Amino acid sequence: MNSYRVLRNTVLTVLAASTVVGSTAVGRAEESGRIEEIEAAEESGSAGNTGRIGETGLPGEATTTGEISEAQEIAAPPARVPAMRIHRAVWVTRAKPKVRRAAAPSRSSNKAIAFRLVARRSWSQNQFQCLDSLWTRESNWDHEAHNPSSGAYGIPQALPGSKMSGSGGDWRSNPVTQIHWGLRYIKSRYGSPCGAWGHFRSSNWY
Template sequence: MNSYRVLRNTVVTMLAASTMVGSMAIGRAEEMGQAEEAGQIGQVGQVGQAEAEQAGEIAEPALRAPTRTIHRAVWFTRTAPRIRPVVRAPKVRNKAIAFRLVARRSWSHDQFQCLDSLWTRESNWNHQAHNPSSGAYGIPQALPGSKMSDSGGDWRSNPITQIHWGLRYIKSRYGSPCGAWGHFRSSNWY
């Protein structure tokens, strides 16, 4: 249910309740007026008398008017804004991790650009990417995915482990991400 419906239902409920309380107060004031005229006010008791005075205060303006106004006020509610935590998309988070790891290896920004192009084509930076036809898995699309287990036992779910493995693989096989990207562009695999 959206917040508009909740607010609307709350306002309708409050209006119904205020109308009912107003009607009861008017009815109670009329009863007290009749009791006062009959001389029975002493029998009501202290609590009843307080209720009667309160009901009289509430009902008095309504009794003076020739027509009854049920509700004239406008309801406002102030709610605290919902603060949603900033959740980065996995793609953005995984790229940020890779950027830090590439910088630690003292590779240039151009090398990161090549890595970004390569892994965007391979897995779109999804650490759960799985190619059902070949069995390749993860950000670097390791074939088979279990090869990444030498970087950590959590290779299926941890993008950091996958990125570490992928960078080591690229360094040992192609020397740099731009070398791997050049090979990929010429042969459509790396």
Template sequence: MDSNSVLRSTVAAVIAAALTGGVGGVARAGESAGATTGESAGEMAGESADESADESAGQNARQVTHLGVWTMRAAPEAPRFRAPTKVISKAYAFRLVTRHTWSGEQFQCLDSLWTRESNWDHRAYNSGSGAYGIPQALPGDKMGYVARDWRFNPQTQIRWGLRYIKGRYGSPCGAWGHFRSHNWY
């Protein structure tokens, strides 16, 4: 083994040991592991190969540094703004009301009705009667024929509620009128 290859392997071992937590136990290539551990690369290989050692050390350092870059971990950022579920639910209900060719007045009646019933909370539960969701379906699992996610999806609850209102009262204002006179719909 020539002195350049000994120097290259020693420098690589010293850099690797320094990056992994210490220089203890690093020995020159070709020597036993019991060699002294605090020696520099110049003392180990001699003064004759300084230029090639500098080039070799620079290349090894760049490689090791490059490998170290990929170990960083960044924490994901939390969303800065998230619209409340109530706002999204009302917008979705408005879109469905207008698809039924009902007027804006019908949406106002629906808004009044469901604000009074559940305040547009898709997790609203009445422990006395067992009514659940935005439209306060009694029992809540009736909404299951629209979709299985009726417990936690406000859109499923709104679709069910509008079908119920259309089938039983004809329109949201009909349901709101019944609610005002009987305190239920």
């Protein structure tokens, strides 16, 4: 009797175990089939809706790949910009800068200066013509004219040239200084340019 019970219990146990194993296998098969159906549905949905990720219905969620990538760009930390290297070189040039120099006084400008100074002395135009004839013969209105034999210098051919230092220390290069001195000399010695020109024509000096 006891052996019969033991045999029956063993058979029941084996049947129960096989039932559990079978149900588990069936459950796994069913679950695998459902997963394949879900994957097929997702594939067909993605083919019909290119670019759509899925709508959750939640506010503020990105619904397209463009929106998601844009959100990722905003949230992503800024990329590090590599430091720039500045190369400093020292170069040397032989070119010389252009220096603007004041235009040297010309003979025509020297005449214009003398004309204004003659007019200030209230001398007539005829007096200026006498002065023009006198100093054209003496120096041709060259403020750097120098007579190597006598040592006379400048527009009025002062002898010696250092006499003109009484009118300015720049008597060697400034025609205004020379003309001021020459007109004072003519005034004190001959009274007027025409008086000096008359003496020059008779004596060849003044």
